Amino acid sequence: MRDFLRRLSRHRKAAVGGGLLLFFLLLAVVGPFFVMDPSDLVGRPHQPPNAAHWFGTTGQGQDVLAQTVVGARQTLAVGFAVGALVTLVGALVGITAGYLGRRVDDVLSLTTNVFLVIPGMPLAIVLGAYLPSGPLRMVAVLTVAGWAWNARVFRAESLALRGRDFVSAAVVTGESHSRIVSRELLPNMASLVGSSFIGNTLYAVGAQVGLEFLGLGDVSVVTWGTNLYWAGNDAALLTRSWWIFVPTGMCIALVGFALTLLSSAIDELTNPSLRVHKPAALPASTAPRAHLEKPVPGVLLRVQDVCIDYATEKGASRVVDSVSFDVAPGEVFGLAGESGSGKSTIGSALLGLLPSSARVAQGRILFNGMDVTALEGPALRAFRWRQVSMVFQSAMSALNPVLTLGEQFHDTLAAHGRVSRATSYARARELLGMVGLSPDLVTAWPHQLSGGMRQRVGIALALALEPRLVIMDEPTTALDVVVQKELLQRMVELKQRLGFAMLFITHDLPLLLALSDRVGVLQGGKLVEVDTSANLRAGARHPYTQLLLSSFPHLSAKDAAPPPVQKAPELSVSRPSTRVAAIPGGHR
Ligand SMILES: Nc1ncnc2c1ncn2[C@@H]1O[C@H](COP(=O)(O)OP(=O)(O)OP(=O)(O)O)[C@@H](O)[C@H]1O
Numbered sequence: 001m002r003d004f005l006r007r008l009s010r011h012r013k014a015a016v017g018g019g020l021l022l023f024f025l026l027l028a029v030v031g032p033f034f035v036m037d038p039s040d041l042v043g044r045p046h047q048p049p050n051a052a053h054w055f056g057t058t059g060q061g062q063d064v065l066a067q068t069v070v071g072a073r074q075t076l077a078v079g080f081a082v083g084a085l086v087t088l089v090g091a092l093v094g095i096t097a098g099y100l101g102r103r104v105d106d107v108l109s110l111t112t113n114v115f116l117v118i119p120g121m122p123l124a125i126v127l128g129a130y131l132p133s134g135p136l137r138m139v140a141v142l143t144v145a146g147w148a149w150n151a152r153v154f155r156a157e158s159l160a161l162r163g164r165d166f167v168s169a170a171v172v173t174g175e176s177h178s179r180i181v182s183r184e185l186l187p188n189m190a191s192l193v194g195s196s197f198i199g200n201t202l203y204a205v206g207a208q209v210g211l212e213f214l215g216l217g218d219v220s221v222v223t224w225g226t227n228l229y230w231a232g233n234d235a236a237l238l239t240r241s242w243w244i245f246v247p248t249g250m251c252i253a254l255v256g257f258a259l260t261l262l263s264s265a266i267d268e269l270t271n272p273s274l275r276v277h278k279p280a281a282l283p284a285s286t287a288p289r290a291h292l293e294k295p296v297p298g299v300l301l302r303v304q305d306v307c308i309d310y311a312t313e314k315g316a317s318r319v320v321d322s323v324s325f326d327v328a329p330g331e332v333f334g335l336a337g338e339s340g341s342g343k344s345t346i347g348s349a350l351l352g353l354l355p356s357s358a359r360v361a362q363g364r365i366l367f368n369g370m371d372v373t374a375l376e377g378p379a380l381r382a383f384r385w386r387q388v389s390m391v392f393q394s395a396m397s398a399l400n401p402v403l404t405l406g407e408q409f410h411d412t413l414a415a416h417g418r419v420s421r422a423t424s425y426a427r428a429r430e431l432l433g434m435v436g437l438s439p440d441l442v443t444a445w446p447h448q449l450s451g452g453m454r455q456r457v458g459i460a461l462a463l464a465l466e467p468r469l470v471i472m473d474e475p476t477t478a479l480d481v482v483v484q485k486e487l488l489q490r491m492v493e494l495k496q497r498l499g500f501a502m503l504f505i506t507h508d509l510p511l512l513l514a515l516s517d518r519v520g521v522l523q524g525g526k527l528v529e530v531d532t533s534a535n536l537r538a539g540a541r542h543p544y545t546q547l548l549l550s551s552f553p554h555l556s557a558k559d560a561a562p563p564p565v566q567k568a569p570e571l572s573v574s575r576p577s578t579r580v581a582a583i584p585g586g587h588r
Contacts, residue, residue: 014262017258020255031072038066041060045060045061046241055068055243059234064244065247071224074135075205078139079204081139082204083201083202086147086200089147093108093111093151094157096108098158101162113148116148125211125216142203153196205256206252209225213229224251301365301469302366303325304363304365306349306360307363308345318361319342319358320342321525323525327503329501332515333517334505335505335512335522336519336520337523344474345358347390349372350469385415388467389463390462390470391455391475403445405442405444409461410425429442435463435490441453452486455483463498466500470501470502474505509545510549518531519531519532519533521545
């Protein structure tokens with residue numbers, strides 16, 4: 001929390017928004033002591049700004065400056081009170097419904113939905129007509145009209161958090177509901193509470209001014225809303241007395257602007273994908289930008305001295321360091337290394353899929369002589385999938401949940417040329433059959449498939465345009481060993497049939513040795529060893545490769561003795577999984 005507040009204080013939008021808001025708060029608290037009574041008739045009506053009345057006078061001869069300053073007090077007080085109450089009631093109802101579920105959720109959700117279908121403004125007008133006048137009426141009316149959509153947001157968030165491991169852990173350790181809500185759920189919703197409060201305050205200021213402008217507030221009290229009400233009543237527009245409503249209008253707009261900036265700053269600080277990194281965080285790329293050169297015979301992909309940096313708050317962080325390797329046409333090249341060694345980052349760079357916070361700072365990635373790092377726009381889109389495709393790590397989330405499989409194939413094929421739906425579906429059937437699935441699944445939805453089936457669909461999609469290289473980024477993670485084995489067998493058969501090259505990324509070195517022609521081993525972003533699988537099996541040279549190999553259990557007594565391990569320099573190896581996959585003709 002302290003860290004968040006420190007970052008908030010350094011955020012430019014938060015500083016501007018917070019500064020503006022502080023100014024208006026000071027104006028509301030201290031300002032009224034320094035201006036004349038806003039109700040006194042102090043001059044002639046409709047006087048433009050002059051030395052005695054800096055903002056001029058109203059249609060009745062009151063001082064506009066005094067009305068603007070004094071009006072801030074009640075408007076902001078009601079705004080913040082409603083903001084806090086709407087957030088509190090919404091959070092209470094939403095979290096209770098989402099966390100407790102079942103009956104409680106049914107009742108609270110029904111109540112919330114009833115309030116949601118009643119339009120807010122008419123509800124506020126009706127309630128306003130019956131409640132006794134005064135600022136408390138405004139607070140009550142706006143809270144009743146505004147809490148429901150907030151409850152929806154909090155319910156959704158607590159439903160998402162309720163299923164998380166740390167909440168389950170708290171439940172099984174016997175913690176009380178109130179403790180789980182206050183210690184586990186609420187701290188994880190701090191940013192939502194903050195941005196909801198600011199959004200609700202913005203709603204409250206706008207709705208309050210709107211109601212008062214319509215004459216539904218207490219018109220005898222000076223607020224920004226009643227200032228506008230009286231400006232309308234005194235024909236300020238007809239008499240072109242702009243000074244009567246412009247100052248109040250400007251104040252409302254500036255408070256809205258300040259609250260929006262604060263809300264946006266909280267979003268940016270709490271949502272990693274919105275974080276803005278200073279351009280200075282990444283040094284200029286020194287990668288040459290040659291677009292095309294003569295392809296080298298026997299080399300399909302050439303990764304040449306590639307360095308990749310991520311922009312972080314502490315500056316550029318190098319996660320791939322001077323990596324070089326070649327992949328020949330039809331070859332299976334394995335990239336191994338512990339978690340975080342940079343494997344997926346390299347895979348993403350090959351397809352131009354690095355996030356905006358990352359960049360190839362040095363080196364070249366040549367695909368058949370074409371510099372992939374220099375590709376942009378339509379050229380990059382045409383290159384992806386037709387030349388190089390990818391099977392993604394997460395079988396569960398790689399498919400679009402709202403499209404049938406046939407539509408996803410059609411999307412892929414149509415993105416690379418005009419193709420009728422009938423042709424796409426025919427090709428989809430053929431590809432599904434090729435990966436061992438029933439062609440009839442073309443009409444199925446992703447949620448109807450198991451993890452293994454979805455990953456087969458992922459492979460079929462990757463082969464749809466017959467690319468020359470397929471990147472397999474941990475394609476069998478989260479699948480059991482039997483499905484894993486079937487899937488890899490199928491991939492090997494397809495590779496032999498179709499002749500594409502494969503870049504296989506995994507931390508499972510024995511699996512790679514069984515599957516690949518050659519293997520490169522990454523440690524901390526550096527490629528420490530590249531050799532044929534046969535040579536690595538016979539005896540890895542680098543201590544890190546030896547350590548990776550020795551960390552897997554062996555099935556036969558002969559293999560049980562690990563290869564001699566030298567002390568690995570600067571090494572902290574997280575033990576990879578103990579999966580052993582038997583591939584036909586593969587490793588041991
Ligand atoms: N957006 C990012 N910003 C900063 N650093 C990042 C970002 N994404 C990844 N990294 C860092 O880059 C390094 C390499 O990550 P990468 O995902 O390529 O590793 P990996 O070897 O594929 O790991 P895994 O097997 O767990 O997927 C890691 O240290 C990671 O923390």
